[in-house]
Amino acid sequence: xxxxxxxxxxxxxxxxxxxxxxxxxxxxxxxxxxxxxxxxxxxxxxxxxxxxxxxxxxxxxxxxxxxxxxxxxxxxxxxxxxxxxxxxxxxxxxxxxxxxxxxxxxxxxxxxxxxxxxxxxxxxxxxxxxxxxxxxxxxxxxxxxxxxxxxxxxxxxxxxxxxxxxxxxxxxxxxxxxxxxxxxxxxxxxxxxxxxxxxxxxxxxxxxxxxxxxxxxxxxxxxxxxxxxxxxxxxxxxxxxxxxxxxxxxxxxxxxxxxxxxxxxxxxxxxxxxxxxxxxxxxxxxxxxxxxxxxxxxxxxxxxxxxxxxxxxxxxxxxxxxxxxxxxxxxxxxxxxxxxxxxxxxxxxxxxxxxxxxxxxxxxxxxxxxxxxxxxxxxxxxxxxxxxxxxxxxxxxxxxxxxxxxxxxxxxxxxxxxxxxxxxxxxxxxxxxxxxxxxxxxxxxxxxxxxxxxxxxxxxxxxxxxxxxxxxxxxxxxxxxxxxxxxxxxxxxxxxx
Amino acid sequence: xxxxxxxxxxxxxxxxxxxxxxxxxxxxxxxxxxxxxxxxxxxxxxxxxxxxxxxxxxxxxxxxxxxxxxxxxxxxxxxxxxxxxxxxxxxxxxxxxxxxxxxxxxxxxxxxxxxxxxxxxxxxxxxxxxxxxxxxxxxxxxxxxxxxxxxxxxxxxxxxxxxxxxxxxxxxxxxxxxxxxxxxxxxxxxxxxxxxxxxxxxxxxxxxxxxxxxxxxxxxxxxxxxx
Ligand code: SF4
Ligand code: SF4
Numbered sequence: 001x002x003x004x005x006x007x008x009x010x011x012x013x014x015x016x017x018x019x020x021x022x023x024x025x026x027x028x029x030x031x032x033x034x035x036x037x038x039x040x041x042x043x044x045x046x047x048x049x050x051x052x053x054x055x056x057x058x059x060x061x062x063x064x065x066x067x068x069x070x071x072x073x074x075x076x077x078x079x080x081x082x083x084x085x086x087x088x089x090x091x092x093x094x095x096x097x098x099x100x101x102x103x104x105x106x107x108x109x110x111x112x113x114x115x116x117x118x119x120x121x122x123x124x125x126x127x128x129x130x131x132x133x134x135x136x137x138x139x140x141x142x143x144x145x146x147x148x149x150x151x152x153x154x155x156x157x158x159x160x161x162x163x164x165x166x167x168x169x170x171x172x173x174x175x176x177x178x179x180x181x182x183x184x185x186x187x188x189x190x191x192x193x194x195x196x197x198x199x200x201x202x203x204x205x206x207x208x209x210x211x212x213x214x215x216x217x218x219x220x221x222x223x224x225x226x227x228x229x230x231x232x233x234x235x236x237x238x239x240x241x242x243x244x245x246x247x248x249x250x251x252x253x254x255x256x257x258x259x260x261x262x263x264x265x266x267x268x269x270x271x272x273x274x275x276x277x278x279x280x281x282x283x284x285x286x287x288x289x290x291x292x293x294x295x296x297x298x299x300x301x302x303x304x305x306x307x308x309x310x311x312x313x314x315x316x317x318x319x320x321x322x323x324x325x326x327x328x329x330x331x332x333x334x335x336x337x338x339x340x341x342x343x344x345x346x347x348x349x350x351x352x353x354x355x356x357x358x359x360x361x362x363x364x365x366x367x368x369x370x371x372x373x374x375x376x377x378x379x380x381x382x383x384x385x386x387x388x389x390x391x392x393x394x395x396x397x398x399x400x401x402x403x404x405x406x407x408x409x410x411x412x413x414x415x416x417x418x419x420x421x422x423x424x425x426x427x428x429x430x431x432x433x434x435x436x437x438x439x440x441x442x443x444x445x446x447x448x449x450x451x452x453x454x455x456x457x458x459x460x461x462x463x464x465x466x467x468x469x470x471x472x473x474x475x476x477x478x479x480x481x482x483x484x485x486x487x488x489x490x491x492x493x494x495x496x497x
Numbered sequence: 498x499x500x501x502x503x504x505x506x507x508x509x510x511x512x513x514x515x516x517x518x519x520x521x522x523x524x525x526x527x528x529x530x531x532x533x534x535x536x537x538x539x540x541x542x543x544x545x546x547x548x549x550x551x552x553x554x555x556x557x558x559x560x561x562x563x564x565x566x567x568x569x570x571x572x573x574x575x576x577x578x579x580x581x582x583x584x585x586x587x588x589x590x591x592x593x594x595x596x597x598x599x600x601x602x603x604x605x606x607x608x609x610x611x612x613x614x615x616x617x618x619x620x621x622x623x624x625x626x627x628x629x630x631x632x633x634x635x636x637x638x639x640x641x642x643x644x645x646x647x648x649x650x651x652x653x654x655x656x657x658x659x660x661x662x663x664x665x666x667x668x669x670x671x672x673x674x675x676x677x678x679x680x681x682x683x684x685x686x687x688x689x690x691x692x693x694x695x696x697x698x699x700x701x702x703x704x705x706x707x708x709x710x711x712x713x714x715x716x717x718x719x720x721x722x723x724x
Contacts, residue, residue: 081709081710084706084709085710088705088706089551089552089555089556090540090547090548090551090552091540094540094541094544095541096540096541096542096543096544097541097542098544127615129542129615129618130614130615130617130618131618132614190715191715194714194715194716195714195715197709197716198706198709199704199706199709200706200708200709200712200716202716203716203717203718204715204716204717204718205717205718205719205720206717206718206719206720207719207720215532216531216532217531218535219534219535219536219701219704219706220535220536220537220538220701221536221538221706222538222540222541225541235538235540235541237539237541237542237619238619239535240535240536240537240538240619241532241535281715
C-alpha cells in the first residue's frame with residue numbers, strides 16, 4: 001500500500017444557481033491578463049448544452065483521456081509516447097481558439113474620437129488579440145440558460161443513447177429543463193495532462209495531489225491541451241506556455257478555501273482530504289466502464305481505520321492531515337453516503353472532483369393551453385424527472401444508471417424525511433419506507449440534510465495543514481534555509497554562474 | 498582589402514565569433530531564463546495552415562541538417578556510398594526533395610505569419626530577421642544543389658576538411674578558397690545563423706523532449722523529502 005493524501009472536492013449540483021460568481025472570482029484573481037483572457041479555469045455551463053470549449057465531451061473530435069486497448073494497456077488517446085514524436089510539430093488534436101472563443105473588448109475611444117456625423121458613435125467589439133474589429137460569434141457562457149435550443153442543447157454529446165421521446169422531452173417548450181455544471185480542473189489521480197507532457201513539466205504535488213504546470217519547464221508542445229479530456233489545460237497564446245487551475249494553492253497553504261469555493265453563492269462547494277492507495281491506480285483505471293465508479297471508490301481509504309492511520313503515518317502523512325481526512329466532507333459525500341459521483345469517469349483519469357447529481361422538476365404535459373404535472377407525488381418518482389436518468393448517467397456514470405439512480409433516490413428520500421419532520425403532511429411511515437428503499441437511515445438523512453442545507457464555512461472547507469514550512473524543517477535547519485533563499489527558489493543559491 | 502584578408506575574416510574570424518556566441522549565450526540563456534526556452538507555438542491561434550507549413554518545414558530541415566552533419570562527421574563513408582552512381586543519384590535527389598520541402602514549408606510559415614493578423618501579433622522583429630536569414634539560407638542551399646550538383650561528394654572532400662580545421666583549432670581556408678560565391682554565401686550565413694541562434698526562438702530545438710520516452714507516465718514532486 002502506498003498511501004497518499006489528496007485535496008478533493010464535491011460540487012452539489014442541486015444547489016448551483018448558475019450565478020457565475022465562481023468564474024468571476026477565478027478570472028479576477030488568476031486569468032485577467034494578456035494571453036489568458038480566453039481561459040476560464042472555472043467555468044459554469046448549462047446542461048444540456050455544448051459547453052466550453054464547444055462540445056468538449058465529444059472525444060471523437062478532441063481525443064481526450066485514456067483508452068484501454070486489447071492488450072490490457074492504458075493509452076493516451078491523443079498523443080502517447082509513440083505518437084508524440086512524429087506529431088510534435090503539429091498536434092493533430094489541439095483545439096484552436098475558435099473552439100473556445102476569441103476574446104474581445106470594445107473600442108471605447110471611438111465614443112470620444114468619432115467624427116461628427118448623423119449617427120451616434122458606437123463602441124464596436126475589437127479583438128483582444130490583434131485589435132481588429134470582430135464579429136462576435138461565441139463567448140464565455142454564450143449558451144448560458146439556452147437549454148432546449150437547437151444549436152446548443154441539442155448538440156450535447158451526453159444525449160447519446162437517449163430515445164427520440166426523451167430528447168423531445170428535453171427540448172419541447174413546456175417540458176424544457178436544464179441545470180448547471182460548474183467545472184474546474186479535477187486534479188485527477190491518473191491525470192492525462194501529466195502523462196502526456198513530453199517535457200515532464202506537469203506534475204502532481206506529492207503532499208496534496210494538486211496538479212501544476214511548471215512554467216519554467218513547459219516548452220509549448222501543447223500535448224496536455226489535447227490530452228486532458230475535460231479541456232482544463234489552456235495554452236497561453238502570449239507567453240507560449242500552458243496553464244491550468246492551480247486550486248488556489250497559495251490560498252490553501254494559508255488555510256483559505258480556493259477563490260471559487262470561497263465565493264460560491266449557492267454554497268455548493270466542499271473541499272477536504274481523501275487518503276488513497278496510489279499503488280492501485282493503474283489497475284483501477286483499466287477497469288471496464290461499468291465498474292469504474294466503484295473501482296475509484298475502492299482506492300479511497302477509510303481515515304478512521306486504525307490500519308490505514310498507521311500506514312498513513314508510516315508514509316509520512318502528518319497527524320494534521322489525517323485529522324482533516326477524518327473530518328473531510330468529501331469523504332462523507334463520496335464514501336459514506338455515496339451520493340457524489342466523478343464526472344465522465346470513462347475518461348479514466350480518476351477525477352477527484354465529485355458531483356452530487358441534481359434533482360429536476362417533474363415531467364409535465366400540455367393540453368388545452370394548461371400544463372399538467374404528470375405525477376401527483378409531492379416529490380416525484382426519480383424516473384419521471386424531467387432530466388432523463390440516461391442523460392445524467394452519461395455524465396456521471398459512464399453511461400450506467402445504477403450509481404446515479406442510487407444517488408438520486410437517496411436525495412429524494414432525504415426530502416421525504418425532512419418533509420415528514422418539518423411540515424408533517426407526509427406520514428412518518430412513508431418517509432421511513434422511502435429512506436429504507438434508498439438504503440438510508442434517519443441519522444444519515446439528517447446528516448446529509450445538515451451538510452447540504454445548513455453548512456457553514458468550516459463544515460464545507462476542511463483544509464488540511466499543508467505543512468510547507470515543516471517540510472523545510474524536515475530537510476534542514478530553518479535558520480540555514482532562511483539564510484539561503486528569500487523567496488522563489490526552493491534550492492539554495494550559489495554565487496556566480 | 499585583399500581577398501586573402503577577406504577570406505580570413507569570413508571563414509575564420511566570423512565562425513569563431515559565431516560559435517563562441519552560440520555556446521556562451523545558449524548556456525547563459527538556459528541558466529538565466531529557462532522560461533524563455535519555448536517553441537512558442539501559434540497553433541492555438543491558427544490551426545489549418547499550420548499543418549501545411551510547419552510539418553514540411555520541420556521534416557525538411559531535420560533531414561537536411563542531419564545530412565550536413567553526416568557529411569561532416571563521416572565524409573569517407575559518404576564518398577564510399579557515392580562511388581556507385583545510382584546511390585549518388587538517390588542521395589542527391591532525396592537531398593533536393595528535402596531541401597524543397599524545407600523551402601516550401603518556410604515560405605508557408607512566412608506567408609502564414611504575415612497574412613494572419615493574430616499571428617503577426619505574436620511575431621517579433623527577431624522572428625522576421627530569422628525568417629529572412631532562413632529563407633536566404635534555404636534558397637541558396639537549394640540553388641547550390643541545382644547549380645553545382647554532386648554536393649554530397651564535394652561537401653565531403655572540401656567542406657568537411659574545412660569544418661574540421663575550424664573545430665580542430667587550426668583553420669585552413671584553402672579548402673574552400675575556390676568555392677563559388679553562392680556556396681560561400683551559404684557557409685557564411687550558416688555561421689551567422691549559429692551565432693544568432695541563442696537570441697531567437699530556435700533554442701527550442703535544444704529542449705526537444707527525450708526523457709519522455711523512458712519516464713513513468715505520472716510525475717509526482719514532493720516538497721520535502723519522503724520518509
Ligand atoms: S482535469 Fe485535466 S488538467 Fe486537471 S488533472 Fe485531470 S487531466 Fe489534468
Ligand atoms: S458561484 Fe456557486 S452557485 Fe454560483 S455558479 Fe458558481 S458554483 Fe454555481
